[in-house]
């Protein structure tokens with residue numbers, strides 16, 4: 001396939017390959033589509049406010065309760081793990097930095113001038129992050145050995161090449177925004193919901209929010225996007241139109257329309273999770289311990305009896321209670 005030239009990326013139609021066409025078909029605006037009425041936003045805002053009323057005076061603008069998609073996802077898993085993550089400084093590894101560099105590469109690609117050569121874009125992305133002191137990954141990148149850097153470059157190259165070849169060329173009139181941040185607060189800024197979306201396409205009231213994933217797609221990704229839709233709806237007072245998780249490895253998109261039911265489900269999950277987090281942060285009870293996939297990277301997996309048992313069962317060393 002001929003790689004699109006920069007002018008093609010910006011404003012010229014080209015013949016799409018089947019994978020690109022499938023994404024256009026999935027994300028296109030159906031003729032019968034209509035935006036959700038404004039009372040839907042008023043309703044979800046009221047639900048969230050009422051549900052969180054018990055913590056309306058528990059935090060302050062100076063020391064707010066901050067809630068993001070990761071907090072909500074982890075607290076619904078193992079609360080102990082959630083607190084460990086909340087208290088520990090974030091530590092980069094090759095896997096996590098791979099996603100950051102891939103996102104940066106795609107961001108550069110949207111404004112790239114000159115021939116689109118994936119390896120050059122990946123190198124530019126690594127340089128851009130490594131040389132930016134405001135990027136928390138910069139120190140980690142600088143510390144990598146030559147072979148680790150080569151490993152990282154190869155891993156990102158696959159993701160960026162897949163995006164160039166399998167995602168439709170993004171046109172300027174789609175108003176693309178990369179790493180788009182949004183936040184919404186309650187109770188005089190004492191509870192803050194924040195989100196940072198990988199890729200947003202479309203104008204106000206018609207936005208399509210896309211998460212770019214460098215691993216396999218899981219149900220948690222769908223919940224993450226619903227959280228984004230909730231925050232964006234409350235912040236902008238306009239609901240997004242559609243949500244999509246795009247696997248850079250598999251070059252596949254999973255999408256769903258934003259409906260009133262979807263937003264209500266996001267409100268319930270977010271409100272419940274926020275109350276759980278508030279409990280734990282305020283130390284009104286001990287965190288519950290619930291084994292799951294997260295045990296594999298939990299820092300106390302060896303000393304946690306429940307988690308260690310779960311991992312032994314997972315590896316077949318021990319029978320589960322069901323057997």
Ligand code: SF4
Nearest residue numbers: 078081295298304307
């Ligand atoms: S090992 Fe598993 S169950 Fe134990 S604290 Fe960690 S995540 Fe929770």
